[in-house]
Amino acid sequence: MITGINTAELRILLLVVLFAICQPARPDVSLTVLLEQFAHITAADAAFREEKHMALLDTPLVLEGTLSYRAPDYLRKEVRTPERSAFEIVGDSLHIETGAERRTLSLDSHPLIRAFAESYRATLSGNAATLERYFETALSGTQEDWTLCLLPRDDHVRKYLESIVMRGHRGHIYRIRTLEASGDTSLMTITPAHD
Amino acid sequence: MTRRSLLPLSVWLLLMLAGAGALRGTPVTHDLTQFLPSGATQQQHLAASLLSNGPASRLILIGLEDAPPRQLEVTSRRMVRALEASGLFSQVSNGTQINMDSLQLEFRYRYLLDPDSTASSFDVQHLHNALQQRLNELSSALPIMDRRQLTADPTAALHSLLREWRDVRKPHLLYGVWFSPDDRRALIAAITRASGLDTDAQRQAIDAIHAAFAASASTPGTRLLLTGSAVFADTARDTIRANLRSLSLTASLLVAAILLFVYRPPALLVLSGIPIVSGLLAGSVATALLFGNIHGITLVFGITLLGIAIDYPIHLFSHLQRNRTPWQSMAHIWPTLRLGVITTCLGYLAFARRDFTGLAQLGVFTTCGLLAAAAATRWLLPSLLDYVKLQEMRAISVTGRYLSLRISRCAAFTILAVAGSVLALLAVLSPPEWETDLSALSPVSESARRLDSSLRSAISAPDLSQLIVVSCPDPEAMLEASERVVVKLHDAVSLGLLSGLDAPTRYLPSSATQKLRQGYIPEAPAASQRLASALQGLPFKKDAFTPFLDALSESRTLPPLTISDVEGTLTGLRIQPLLFNDESGWHALILLSGVAPGAGFREWWQQQEMPDALLIDLKETSASMLAGFRDSTLDRLLLGNFLILLVLATGLRSISSALLVTAPILLAVALTSVLLGAMGERLSMFHLIALLLTAGIGIDYSLFFRHGQERDTERVSTVHALLVCAVSTLTVFGILSCSPLPVLHSIGITTAIGTPLCFLLALAASRCTRRTRQEGDNPARPS
Numbered sequence: 007m008i009t010g011i012n013t014a015e016l017r018i019l020l021l022v023v024l025f026a027i028c029q030p031a032r033p034d035v036s037l038t039v040l041l042e043q044f045a046h047i048t049a050a051d052a053a054f055r056e057e058k059h060m061a062l063l064d065t066p067l068v069l070e071g072t073l074s075y076r077a078p079d080y081l082r083k084e085v086r087t088p089e090r091s092a093f094e095i096v097g098d099s100l101h102i103e104t105g106a107e108r109r110t111l112s113l114d115s116h117p118l119i120r121a122f123a124e125s126y127r128a129t130l131s132g133n134a135a136t137l138e139r140y141f142e143t144a145l146s147g148t149q150e151d152w153t154l155c156l157l158p159r160d161d162h163v164r165k166y167l168e169s170i171v172m173r174g175h176r177g178h179i180y181r182i183r184t185l186e187a188s189g190d191t192s193l194m195t196i197t198p199a200h201d
Numbered sequence: 202m203t204r205r206s207l208l209p210l211s212v213w214l215l216l217m218l219a220g221a222g223a224l225r226g227t228p229v230t231h232d233l234t235q236f237l238p239s240g241a242t243q244q245q246h247l248a249a250s251l252l253s254n255g256p257a258s259r260l261i262l263i264g265l266e267d268a269p270p271r272q273l274e275v276t277s278r279r280m281v282r283a284l285e286a287s288g289l290f291s292q293v294s295n296g297t298q299i300n301m302d303s304l305q306l307e308f309r310y311r312y313l314l315d316p317d318s319t320a321s322s323f324d325v326q327h328l329h330n331a332l333q334q335r336l337n338e339l340s341s342a343l344p345i346m347d348r349r350q351l352t353a354d355p356t357a358a359l360h361s362l363l364r365e366w367r368d369v370r371k372p373h374l375l376y377g378v379w380f381s382p383d384d385r386r387a388l389i390a391a392i393t394r395a396s397g398l399d400t401d402a403q404r405q406a407i408d409a410i411h412a413a414f415a416a417s418a419s420t421p422g423t424r425l426l427l428t429g430s431a432v433f434a435d436t437a438r439d440t441i442r443a444n445l446r447s448l449s450l451t452a453s454l455l456v457a458a459i460l461l462f463v464y465r466p467p468a469l470l471v472l473s474g475i476p477i478v479s480g481l482l483a484g485s486v487a488t489a490l491l492f493g494n495i496h497g498i499t500l501v502f503g504i505t506l507l508g509i510a511i512d513y514p515i516h517l518f519s520h521l522q523r524n525r526t527p528w529q530s531m532a533h534i535w536p537t538l539r540l541g542v543i544t545t546c547l548g549y550l551a552f553a554r555r556d557f558t559g560l561a562q563l564g565v566f567t568t569c570g571l572l573a574a575a576a577a578t579r580w581l582l583p584s585l586l587d588y589v590k591l592q593e594m595r596a597i598s599v600t601g602r603y604l605s606l607r608i609s610r611c612a613a614f615t616i617l618a619v620a621g622s623v624l625a626l627l628a629v630l631s632p633p634e635w636e637t638d639l640s641a642l643s644p645v646s647e648s649a650r651r652l653d654s655s656l657r658s659a660i661s662a663p664d665l666s667q668l669i670v671v672s673c674p675d676p677e678a679m680l681e682a683s684e685r686v687v688v689k690l691h692d693a694v695s696l697g698l699l700s701g702l703d704a705p706t707r708y709l710p711s712s713a714t715q716k717l718r719q720g721y722i723p724e725a726p727a728a729s730q731r732l733a734s735a736l737q738g739l740p741f742k743k744d745a746f747t748p749f750l751d752a753l754s755e756s757r758t759l760p761p762l763t764i765s766d767v768e769g770t771l772t773g774l775r776i777q778p779l780l781f782n783d784e785s786g787w788h789a790l791i792l793l794s795g796v797a798p799g800a801g802f803r804e805w806w807q808q809q810e811m812p813d814a815l816l817i818d819l820k821e822t823s824a825s826m827l828a829g830f831r832d833s834t835l836d837r838l839l840l841g842n843f844l845i846l847l848v849l850a851t852g853l854r855s856i857s858s859a860l861l862v863t864a865p866i867l868l869a870v871a872l873t874s875v876l877l878g879a880m881g882e883r884l885s886m887f888h889l890i891a892l893l894l895t896a897g898i899g900i901d902y903s904l905f906f907r908h909g910q911e912r913d914t915e916r917v918s919t920v921h922a923l924l925v926c927a928v929s930t931l932t933v934f935g936i937l938s939c940s941p942l943p944v945l946h947s948i949g950i951t952t953a954i955g956t957p958l959c960f961l962l963a964l965a966a967s968r969c970t971r972r973t974r975q976e977g978d979n980p981a982r983p984s
Binding site for chain 2: 060061065067085102115116
């Protein structure tokens with residue numbers, strides 16, 4: 007496992023590697039076309055399973071819960087196990103629930119949370135402009151199996167977050183891999199709810 | 202004649218020039234606390250110094266409204282940054298998260314400052330629970346991203362320290378900044394570095410807030426609301442200035458119009474201004490020399506001088522006759538006028554108290570002003586009148602003639618009887634009440650006070666009306682004594698007598714407490730052993746928490762933090778408003794919130810034995826200060842009355858004459874006070890001063906009515922003079938009563954009611970006594 011040293015060399019190396027993965031010679035899919043498919047989605051509900059690998063821990067943490075999206079700007083992440091907690095974003099507001107406590111914050115004053123939230127929400131709502139505002143994007147693969155690499159633009163965010171890589175199939179995201187600047191990673195697997 | 206007229210004029214001009222020279226550079230203060238009586242007891246003394254220089258006097262609350270909440274949040278954040286950069290404020294807060302980078306000292310001392318620290322803080326079970334808690338946080342929907350401190354502070358000691366900082370006030374948060382509960386107003390609290398008494402520095406701070414707002418507001422139409430005692434003082438200064446200008450201008454113009462109408466030659470108008478200008482200048486010079494400054498309210502009070510001093514030239518003008526020179530006319534009325542001036546001045550001197558700077562200034566200002574005005578009338582005006590071509594006075598003299606000749610004795614008795622019965626009736630039905638609320642006397646408007654209380658409650662600013670002051674000669678002893686008081690007060694909290702408290706020791710415990718907490722920290726081998734046991738069953742790596750073990754061993758040897766160590770740090774900023782030191786030593790303020798209504802808490806407190814701590818109820822203390830002051834003012838009123846009677850009896854060479862002169866005025870003054878009560882005015886010291894002023898004016902009337910009884914022509918000019926006096930006085934004080942400043946309003950309304958009553962009752966009394974005297978008494982002529 008990579009240790010949490012955030013040096014310029016490591017970053018450059020990482021970028022090279024990521025772009026090498028993300029950019030094949032002949033891209034089969036364009037971001038515009040991909041995002042258009044998402045733009046038709048008005049509601050999405052899914053179950054997720056998240057594995058967190060941290061330098062601090064011997065064994066990874068495993069979280070399970072649900073994700074809900076309602077067009078154009080509502081997103082909720084709810085953890086059911088091991089401990090119930092949730093966050094919700096509506097527009098520019100962030101609501102956090104832990105136990106009985108519920109707090110409202112501004113996404114603008116929490117750029118890191120904004121980056122996390124927008125990676126998923128802006129993709130689902132097909133909002134290329136928002137996505138481009140917070141990330142450098144690189145898309146590769148095919149319609150059937152695409153990979154979207156997101157590199158945060160904000161310096162403060164980059165202190166903690168290295169990259170977010172999403173894999174999907176047409177208008178579905180089924181895996182989100184997060185790499186933190188400390189070297190800690192998280193892998194989230196998403197299964198659409200069938201109703 | 203020419204030499205005789207030039208000499209007084211040149212002397213006067215020289216005096217005026219000298220006076221103007223003496224006034225140069227005299228500061229005008231607007232310190233409202235000068236108009237608060239300084240206390241006699243220790244409680245009152247502390248309360249007065251808290252009101253003027255305590256934390257409350259340095260707090261400015263800022264409200265932002267009339268824009269969407271998101272915009273207000275942005276404006277709020279920008280303003281806080283701008284205000285912090287200005288360097289004028291020791292603390293600016295809007296609820297935003299504390300920047301961890303500015304907490305280095307607190308982080309280093311976390312195990313000495315952590316309020317949750319106990320003997321069991323570092324035992325295995327406690328450590329295990331804390332680690333489990335951290336694990337839960339890592340697996341929450343919104344993980345803590347900044348994990349730099351996790352390995353050094355797994356028990357989250359810094360977090361519980363910061364929670365202690367936040368718990369005192371829990372204003373409503375929206376988008377991470379303070380908002381009013383209805384989400385319409387963003388709120389910021391700023392504490393100025395400068396003392397609340399430094400009006401110029403406070404002005405600078407207020408200007409900085411306006412500038413920060415102008416630079417930060419992103420939406421046009423956003424409104425800035427400001428409140429706090431510094432803001433009040435500043436507004437009061439502006440109000441006083443604006444009032445001074447508009448009221449004195451209006452009053453002067455109206456009085457000038459009356460004089461012009463009555464006496465016609467404009468030259469007389471100019472002459473009537475001379476005593477007033479002399480009086481204002483003399484009053485200012487005397488005040489400046491005695492006090493080193495002139496208070497804004499004293500200057501405003503100068504307008505009332507206009508209302509009294511204008512009487513002197515009026516008496517002279519009305520008594521001018523073709524067959525007498527102005528000097529002869531002056532000599533004729535002088536004994537009466539002199540008596541009137543002396544009695545009025547005596548009344549004011551009774552108010553010149555050393556323990557009440559504001560009132561002392563008013564007393565000195567008025568006394569010296571009136572003496573100068575009388576002197577100018579006596580020795581300067583007659584010489585100048587030689588040059589004025591007199592014309593027939595008009596119009597008002599018809600009324601005067603009617604009043605002086607036609608009022609029958611029967612009618613006069615009826616007037617007195619009606620006045621007496623109204624007095625008796627009102628005194629029984631609605632006796633006037635005393636004003637006990639100090640805030641009602643402040644020049645702060647009702648709407649400003651309402652805004653203040655709404656911002657205060659929204660921001661959960663502690664209620665400063667009740668607090669405990671712990672006083673000790675040195676700071677360390679003070680912190681220890683505060684800790685003992687806080688422990689006791691927690692009993693009161695559990696008894697439900699109190700909902701919470703804030704004390705400097707919440708942020709900086711005494712050295713003794715810090716040393717005690719150092720004793721809880723295990724030595725290195727024990728610490729690593731306990732940590733290893735605590736990690737059992739948890740997925741954390743064995744060596745992940747080495748930074749924590751290092752911090753523990755460092756904490757065991759740190760020298761405890763003192764008040765001077767924390768200066769300039771966030772802890773310093775937190776304790777600074779809760780401390781003050783003066784010549785008597787160090788004082789810690791323990792602020793109480795949610796004190797149960799009723800006397801429960803007070804009774805509980807009295808049972809505790811806390812020699813260094815004093816419970817101060819600012820509202821009650823200031824009310825008792827007011828009441829004490831009022832009582833001693835009443836004593837002085839009686840003393841003043843006695844002196845006036847003595848002077849009158851000496852001047853008139855008859856006690857019964859003196860009584861006859863004062864009786865109608867006492868009736869008029871008593872009637873005025875019950876009428877004020879019936880109108881819903883609560884009587885304050887300002888009303889009392891005005892009653893005294895009215896009595897001074899009334900005695901003047903009464904003396905002149907008595908003076909002009911010998912001949913009908915004399916009587917006509919006397920009544921004429923008094924009528925003009927009464928009309929101009931009514932005008933001046935009627936205008937004052939429209940002022941929004943309580944001090945001016947009280948004085949204005951009291952005198953505006955009292956003067957016509959004095960005129961009427963003195964006239965009626967003179968009719969009754971004249972008949973009586975004609976029937977046999979030997980008239981006692983004034984000397």
